[in-house]
Amino acid sequence: MLVRYIIPFGLAVLTLMSCGNEKSLQQYLVDKQDDDNFLKIDVATSLLQTENSELSEEDQKILGTVKKINVVAYKIQNGDTANYEVEKEKLAVIINQDKYKTLVKFGSNNRGATLKYLGEEDAIDEVIVFASDNERGFAIFRLLGEDMRPDQMIKLMNSINKGDIDLSKFSSLGDLMKT
Numbered sequence: 001m002l003v004r005y006i007i008p009f010g011l012a013v014l015t016l017m018s019c020g021n022e023k024s025l026q027q028y029l030v031d032k033q034d035d036d037n038f039l040k041i042d043v044a045t046s047l048l049q050t051e052n053s054e055l056s057e058e059d060q061k062i063l064g065t066v067k068k069i070n071v072v073a074y075k076i077q078n079g080d081t082a083n084y085e086v087e088k089e090k091l092a093v094i095i096n097q098d099k100y101k102t103l104v105k106f107g108s109n110n111r112g113a114t115l116k117y118l119g120e121e122d123a124i125d126e127v128i129v130f131a132s133d134n135e136r137g138f139a140i141f142r143l144l145g146e147d148m149r150p151d152q153m154i155k156l157m158n159s160i161n162k163g164d165i166d167l168s169k170f171s172s173l174g175d176l177m178k179t
Helices: 002-018 025-031 057-065 082-095 150-162 168-177
Strands: 038-044 066-075 101-107 111-120 123-133 137-148
Touching: 025 066, 025 082, 025 137, 057 066, 057 137, 057 150, 066 082, 082 123, 082 137, 123 150
Parallel strands: none
Antiparallel strands: 038 066, 066 137, 101 111, 111 123, 123 137
8 A cells, every 4th residue: 555655656757857957958948928028039040041142052052051040139228237146147147058069169257158059069059159148138949850960060160251141031120239
């Protein structure tokens, strides 16, 4: 009779233990969907290629490994940095989890960017770029894909710099961060 209670109790404990209390980036992004303090942009990468695109076949293949881009941005308004600091800290806790590996980090005390990934070096499933500026705000970019590679992402960034990829879908982000 005691066994009848121990087994369900044991299963319940195991279930609770397997559910981590760490908040995920996905959950953070979902939570901000209805928050008017944030700008949200979700873009399928197929929309970044236009008819006039000058992407090479290699660049098209690289862009094909990226399936979706999520962006959430927070702009500091009227010098109110208290909420900015709270939200920035929430994101820092999330992206500093052990599961995210750092590719590069740069900046100064007032602004900076961190590039992290989830997956293996030769098969990245998620790339995260977190950029912040203590006077303007922050933005987090989440690129979802399959088998993305760091060297390919660098080539893709070069194509963006050359203007081969249509970034007009992100123009509202640039407008938001202007002072």
